[in-house]
Amino acid sequence: MLVILLGIASFIFWRWVLRKFISNPSKRKVFIWIATLVTTPVAWAAVMAVFIWAILHEPSSDFDKTEWKKAKVNQYEMADDLIESNRCIGQDTAQLKQLIGEPTWRDTKANRWVYHIGxxxxxxxxxxxxxxxxxxxxxxxxxxHERLPN
Structure with missing residues (x-):
């Protein structure tokens, strides 16, 4: 259905554009159909690419200590910046707690803390x-930064 709508829109667009440039009606029809047949799949691919990007897009923002402590549900947006900046590397447990707070869970055997970040x-x-x-x-x-599917 989407392809048909894109084809109709493309046909109307090319008919409007080529009317100004090609005066011969039979030549114009051929060019309109060729342009429609070429641009419709391209438009469909662009729509699908935008749709897939929207589904897979993960928002990100710079790490801000104040926002991190306020925004418990979307801390994941700042996680990659926090990791890339190496702010945590080398800090002791007290410094880490001061920077990003108390962990959600502690695995003492593996020397690992887990923070649920949204x-x-x-x-x-x-x-x-x-x-x-x-x-x-x-x-x-x-x-x-661990990403777990639902």
Missing amino acids: SGGGGLGFLHHNLLVTFKNNRVLSVV
Whole structure:
């Protein structure tokens, strides 16, 4: 159905544009049909690309300590900036708590803290996001943004 609507819109557009440039009606019809047949699949592919991008898009923003502590449901938007900036690497547990707060869960055997940082983004909001912080010698060794499908 979408392809038909795009084809009709394309046909009308090319008929309007080519009317100004091609005076011979039979030549104009041929060019209108060729242009319609070429641009309709391109327009359909563009619409599908935008649709897929909208479904898979995960919003992101710069890390802000104040916003992080206020925005519990969408901290995942700031997680990648937090990781890329290496703000957490090398910090001890007290410094980490001061920066991003108390963890949701602690795995003492694996020396790992897990922060649930919201749900949303990518896949129409059906992802759960966690921040996995691994320690070595009571210092942050690594930080990973984990995305879990619902």
